[in-house]
Amino acid sequence: MAPDRAPPPDIVCRALDKRFGDVEVLAPFDVTFEAGKTTALVGPSGCGKSTLLRLIAGLDTADSGELSIGGQTADAVRGAGGLAIAFQDASLLPWRTARGNVALAQRLARQPVDRVAIDALLNRVGLTGFLDTRPGALSGGMRQRAAIARCLITRPRLLLLDEPFGAVDELTRRQLGLELPPLWRSEGTTTVMVTHSVTEAIFLSDRILVLSPRPARVLEDVEVRLGHPRASEMMEQAEFIDAFKTVTAALERGEAQRQNALAAQ
Amino acid sequence: MIRASSATVHFPGTRMVMGAVCVLAAWQGLAAATTGALLVAGPLEVINHIAENAGLYARAVGVTLSSAAWGFLLGNLAAVVLAALAILRPRAQGVISGLALLTFCLPLVATGPILRVVFGPGEGPQITLAALAVYYTTYISVLVGLRAVPATWLDLVTSYGRGRGTALWRVQAYAALPYLVSGLQIAAPAAILGALVGEFTGAERGLGVLTLQAMRDLDVTATWAIASLAAVLSIMLHAGIGWIANRVLNEEPPLILAPPVARGKPNYSRSGAATGALTALIALSLWWGIAEISQLSSFFFKRPDDVWVFLVSSDTAAQNRAELTASGLETARALLPGYFAGLGAGAGLAILLTLVPGLSSVAMPIAIALRAAPIVTTAPLLVLVVGRGAVGSAVLVAVMVFFPVLIACLHGLSRAPGQVLDVMDSYAAGRWRTLIYARLPAMLPAFFGAARMTVPAAVLAVTVVEWLATGRGLGALMALSASLSNYGMLWSVTLVVAVSAVAGYAAVARLERAVLSVFASEQVQ
Known part of the structure; x- marks a missing residue:
């Protein structure tokens, strides 16, 4: 971990409540994300995973409840350039090259633009030879690599990933999932990630929270007992298979509860 | 088309009423402020007048x-x-x-x-x-x-x-x-x-x-x-x-807002120049064919060769050309400043409105409603207010260009691609930096589309106002030629104006393509 940087924060959510019109997305929601760990949020579509992520990022505000990021508010962390978020679509600016997109993040975070660091990072995420290419000419996987580079260049203390590899094919997805996480693990970052894929959640995280259908509750809190760095062979380890079974069972439990609730109405 | 196709514009009733009230109040205020100058009749006066002559x-x-x-x-x-x-x-x-x-x-x-x-x-x-x-x-x-x-x-x-x-x-x-x-x-x-x-x-x-x-x-x-x-x-x-x-x-x-910059499917596409030449050839044949088939008198229905004679091979050709050029320059002096002022004002206001949250959603329906008003019919009013000089024509051109550009830019500013605005927000980028890095570049395609589409409108505006009101430039030359039955001149001016407008349109389209290739590369294959 770099000495000039505050340690990664923990994230404490207390009684968070968020509704969109009549739809209750989070109804008193409590959870703590440990500092320096990667936590995956898994749950059915529309259960409120992304909403939670957006609340942490300060992109939305909760109707009530408390959210503290290492004792600070989301706005304070954002303002200090301590936060980075990646979405399912890479959301690169189409008129800027890969380099230009990464440089913009530094500028927005009010950091000096460090050309050497940018080029080094882009090479490390595997974009060698495409530094001056615009997103339109990059493949889906390459765009996600650039988006991750954009996130990491500001050396955020908090990294938020909203299905970061959701828009690419299975093979690329697995490749990105193996290659990229070591980059942010080595930086000592608190990472929260949303995913639909149980396999991806296990591969990328230290802890998995399985959420129920709306309004979200934590159904299961699973610790992933695999070493780092992760490798594809780990899929055959008992720890992997146990985690997979636990998470899948919890998801099925949630679905059954939802069906029961519907039938009861 | 600048990906605006799927966007919708809402017409909330209350906003429309609010907008209408604002416009009426401003109008009445203007009338009250200029009483005695015989320039502006307020809404009450106008309604009275219409009622009396119902x-x-x-x-x-x-x-x-x-x-x-x-x-x-x-x-x-x-x-x-x-x-x-x-x-x-x-x-x-x-x-x-x-x-x-x-x-x-x-x-x-x-x-x-x-x-x-x-x-x-x-x-x-x-x-x-x-x-x-x-x-x-x-x-x-x-x-x-x-x-x-x-x-x-x-x-x-x-x-x-x-x-x-x-x-x-x-x-x-x-x-x-x-x-x-x-x-x-x-x-x-x-x-x-x-x-x-x-x-x-x-x-x-x-x-x-x-x-x-x-x-x-x-x-x-x-x-x-x-x-x-x-x-x-x-x-x-x-x-x-x-x-x-x-x-x-x-x-x-x-x-x-605007059609896509012309492009065919690759396997069909001729080069732009070839399409242009073919179009010109067909246009000339149609012109000549209609004249011949309809047997219209060549005294007033000139053929392409008549225009050639008038402008190139007759004894008075040089004089005719000089007259046309002089009027053309006069028109250009009103048209170009007006056009660019309209572009600037439209884009500028759109940007200002975007900086004040909530304002653009109020301004949009008003702008769309005002775009529907036939601005050229206000030419006589405008001349009453700003006089018969080139300024009057320029102002009208600017107003004509202003509304479509404003609407297009407001629209473009509101839609930066993907979740880019969220990314900006995650760095607490603030209004100004979001504007500069995300919204303005995203606005450019819409801006250029509108700039292209308003070229013919600007030409229409300047010629009508010259004809109806200022008595200068090509508009006046056309009116004068028509009333003097100088049909050689009338057809020549028509040709020059139409070709210039198309050329202006093509020039903006070229610029637009260059811009799109950077700022919306997915739209230019």
Whole structure:
């Protein structure tokens, strides 16, 4: 971990409540994300995973409840350039090259633009030879690599990933999932990630929270007992298979509860 | 098209009322502030005046609306047929679009008098000009709509072994309906404008005739009354069509800003120059063919070779050219500053409105309503206010350009791609930096699309105001040539104006392509 940087924060959510019109997305929601760990949020579509992520990022505000990021508010962390978020679509600016997109993040975070660091990072995420290419000419996987580079260049203390590899094919997805996480693990970052894929959640995280259908509750809190760095062979380890079974069972439990609730109405 | 096709613009009732009240209050205030100057008649005065002359105005409105309605019908019918043809014969699309644009760029100020001679008295010229004023925008809208169909839908039709015609009828026609409605919304005010200009050329009845009378008598109240009537009619038609469409289609018509920069499918595409040359050749043949087939007197219906003689090979050719050039320069001096001022003001205001949250959503419906007002009919008013110099013409051109650019830019600013705005927000980038890094670049395609589409409108505005009000430039030269039966000059000016407008359009399109290749690369293949 770099000495000039505050340690990664923990994230404490207390009684968070968020509704969109009549739809209750989070109804008193409590959870703590440990500092320096990667936590995956898994749950059915529309259960409120992304909403939670957006609340942490300060992109939305909760109707009530408390959210503290290492004792600070989301706005304070954002303002200090301590936060980075990646979405399912890479959301690169189409008129800027890969380099230009990464440089913009530094500028927005009010950091000096460090050309050497940018080029080094882009090479490390595997974009060698495409530094001056615009997103339109990059493949889906390459765009996600650039988006991750954009996130990491500001050396955020908090990294938020909203299905970061959701828009690419299975093979690329697995490749990105193996290659990229070591980059942010080595930086000592608190990472929260949303995913639909149980396999991806296990591969990328230290802890998995399985959420129920709306309004979200934590159904299961699973610790992933695999070493780092992760490798594809780990899929055959008992720890992997146990985690997979636990998470899948919890998801099925949630679905059954939802069906029961519907039938009861 | 700048990906605006799927966007909708809402017309919340309260906002419209608020907007209308603001406009009326500003107007009344202006009238009160300039009392005695005989420039501005306030809304109360105007309503009184209309009430006192209710019968007269009702008859005039009836006549104008009838011409506009016929022109609207015929022009839109032609537009739909042309668009269908362009889709069925992709190879011909470039030429069809080129011819359509060229016809649209013909200056109404010249075609009006020529049509008057062809048709004599009656409604013929009004209806034709109304049709000419509407067909291009509808053609573009329908074409955009027909092309907006996902390729997989067409593949589905093909997979059942059916052809292009079936695809057009079963799939594309329905998909294009909302776009057609958008086109019709823009067409309604344009039809009224066309009918008015037709009436200016020597009709016996209608709002256009009353306008000329009011101008001659320097009747400020009547001038304001007619401009208001035309504006209210246009806005009502625009809103009415939107309302009906909403009921029938159950969706808001898309906001169409500009057609995509012309490009064919790669395997069909001729080079731009070849398409241009072919279009010019066909246009010349059509011109000559119509003249020969219709047996119209070559005294007033000049052939291409007559124009050549007039401008190049006759004894007075040099003098003719000099006269045309002098007027042309005069027009350019009003047109260019006005055009660029309109672009700047439209984009500038859009940016300002975006910086104040909430303001742009209030401004949008007002701007859309005001765009529907036939701005050219305010020419007499404008000259009353700013005088007969080049400034008057420039201001009118600027106003004409302003509204479409404002609407396009507001729209462009509101839609940065993907979740880019969220990314900006996650760095707490703030309003200014989000504007500079994300919104402004995202606005550029919309801006250039509007800049291109407003070229013909700007030319129309400058020639009409020169003709009706300032008595300078090409507009006045056309009017003078028409009244002196100097048809050689009239046809020459018409040709020069149309070709210049097309050239201006093409120049902006070129610039637009360059910009799009950087800022919206997915749209230029």
